[in-house]
Amino acid sequence: MGFEFSVITDSIPALLEGAKLTWIITLLGIVGGMIFGILAGLGRLAGSEYLGEAPHNTLSKTVSTIIRYLSGGYVETIRGTPIIVQAMFIYFAFPMLVKSLTDIERFRIEALTAAVITIIINAGAYIAEIVRGSVMSVNKGLLEAGLSLGISRFQLIAHIIGPIAFRRMIPPLGNQFIISLKDTSLFIVIGVGELTRQGQEIMASNFRALEIWLTVAIMYLIMTSALAVSLRTLERKMKIF
C-alpha cells in the first residue's frame, strides 16, 4: 500500500466540508469570544484607576466589587478546566441541569451550537486576560492627561485606553485565535462534522492514515496561516507609533 495521490483527491470534497464547519465554528467563536473577553477583561478592572476614576461612594464600590468577582470567577473557572470537559458539560450536562431545574421536557443543544458556545466561553476567558493586561499596560499618565481635559470615563475608554490597548492586544489575540481554531478539532467527541471528524471518518472507511492526516494537517495549516496573516496585516496597519 504505497502513497496514493488519488486518495487525497477523492477525500478533498468531504474534508473541505469539514474545513468549512471548522472555519464557521472558529469565526463565530472568536467574534463571541471577543465580546465576552472585552466585557470580562474590563469587568476584572471595574473600580480600578485603569478605567478612569476610582469609585467614591459605597454603592458604586459594591457594584464594582461584584462585577470584579463575577468576571474573575468566570475567567478562573474556564482557565482551570479542560476545554473538552467544558464541551461535554455544555452538550451533555447542561441540558440535564435545565431539565432537572425546570419543567422543560426535551431540552437539547445542537452539537454545532454547543461547539460554538464552547469556543466563545473558552476563548472569552483567555481574551479577557489579554484585554486586562493590555489595558493595564497603558501609561497612567495618558489616563490622567485625558481626565484632566474633563472627558467622561466612557470617552476615556473609547478614545484613549481602547485604541492604545487594542494595538497591544493584536499579537496575543492572533495567538488565541489560532489556539481556538485548533481547539475545534476536539469537538470530534460531541460528533460535530468538523475537519478532524471528517478525516477520522474517511480514515475509518479506507484506512489510508498517511494520505488523510497529511491532507487534514495541511488544511489546518492553511487556515491558521490565513488567521496569522490577517492579524499581521492588521498589526502593520495600526502600527503608527
Next chain:
Amino acid sequence: MPPIIEMRDVCKSFGQTQVLHNINFSIDEGEVVVIIGPSGSGKSTLIRCINCLEMISSGTLIVDNIRIPEHRRKIRDIRLEVGMVFQQFNLFPHLTALGNVAFGPQKSRGMDKSKANEIASDLLAKVGLADFHNKLPGQLSGGQQQRVAIARALAVNPKVMLFDEPTSALDPEMIGEVLDVMKSIAQQSGMTMAVVTHEMGFASQVGDRLIFMDEGRIVEEGKPGEVMKNPKSTRLTEFLGHVKHH
C-alpha cells in the same frame, strides 16, 4: 472678588502616610503662583488635588465656586476650568499634534470636528508649531511635545493652568522654548497659573507669588524676589543654595 482657587485646611494622605498637612492657600484670578520645594515635599500632590486627580482627604477645596467634597459630582466641571501640563508631556501617542490639541474641545466641550481643528490649529501656531499639525508625538522633540501639551490643555479654554515641573524632563537647550510659551500665556492672556518648577529665573520674572513647600507644609510665601533674597527659614536658605548650584 473671591479667589478662583482656595484650599482650607486641606490634608491629603496616601494610606497611612500624610503628605499634605493643613494647607491653606488661594490663588486670585490672573495670578501666577510658583511653587518650589525639595523632592517629596508634596508639590505635585498639592496641584493634583486642585483638579481632583487626587481627592483631598479632609478640608475644603473651592475652584471657581465649586466646592469639594460637597460638589463631588462636579469634578468634570472643575477639570474643564483647570488645565494641566505634566512633566512627562503625556501626549496621546496615537493622535497627531493637531489631533491631540483638538481632542479636548471635541470630546469634552462637544464641538464639531472642524471647529475643534480650527481652534487647535490656532493654538499650535501660538506655541510655534504651525508646521507640525500632522506629526505624531513620537516624531517630535521633547520641547515640541511639551508645547503641544500646553496647547492641548489651553484648547479646552480653562480659567486656570497647572504646570507640574514642565521643563524637568527636557534637555537643557529646550527648556527656554517651553518657558517662553508659558511666559506669553501668563503675560499676554493673563492666565491664572500654578507652576511647580525649579527655574528660579522664570519664578522671579513671571511669578506674582512664590510658595516654598517642605514636608507637606507651606513654609514660606511672598513676592518671588523678596522671598528669594531674604529667606526666613534655614530650609529655604539651604534649598535656594542647592537650586542655584544646579
